[in-house]
Amino acid sequence: SLVVYLFGSCVAYLIIIGDSYSKVVGTLARLDSSAGIPWWASRHFAIAVVAAFLVTPLSLLREMSRLAPASAMALMALAYTALAIMFDGITRSSSTADGVSAVAFRMDVDSISAVPIIVFAFQCHIQVLAIFSELSAGSPNEPDFGEDIEPIAGRETERKRLRRMYQVVALAVGFCFVGYLLVAEFAYTSHPDVTSNVLDSYDKSDKAMLLATALMGCSAVASVPVNHHAARAALDDLLA
16 A cells, blocks of 8 residues: 555656646747647656656665755755745735635535545655665764663663654644645635645746746656655565
């Protein structure tokens, strides 16, 4: 189940990469979609090239810690996108947009379509064990306690690792909560009739949102190896 779930998430990220690339290139090159999209600006081309030359090398790294720079870049991409949407939402009317009013709460049959997206957003818990196993206890210059009290020192080191892991979880979930909340609030109030990809709701000539689209594509590039790492470990356990 874990392998299949993570495989699906990696496919979703590749779709995000392809959509981001085609939108950015199409806008910069001023391509008319009605006249046909050239092969070098298509989603299939972007997915093939990015998967071969960026995603695959990153996915072959043995340790999760080697993906730290890519994850930091993904974090900055989310921060920029959330802030760009927030500032755009502040400048717009919070009550109406395109003649459609924002609704505070609604539960109907269409709400079921949001369930897969919610499940997709919860995939971050799968990498927790891999991160914890590579997390150090703190300072590398710890004193040598000697063999007599080595078990006590080991328990103390484990407690330090647990405290650090609690901090990692709190910071990660807190950052994502703030970012997701900003996007959900300001994107919906400014565009109540929002599309499945919120960035498609903004004007293509908006350079700030075009940059956000490019950055979210880069964020997806960094996200595939993180998911692939856990999927590879699960598959290795299953086969071995």
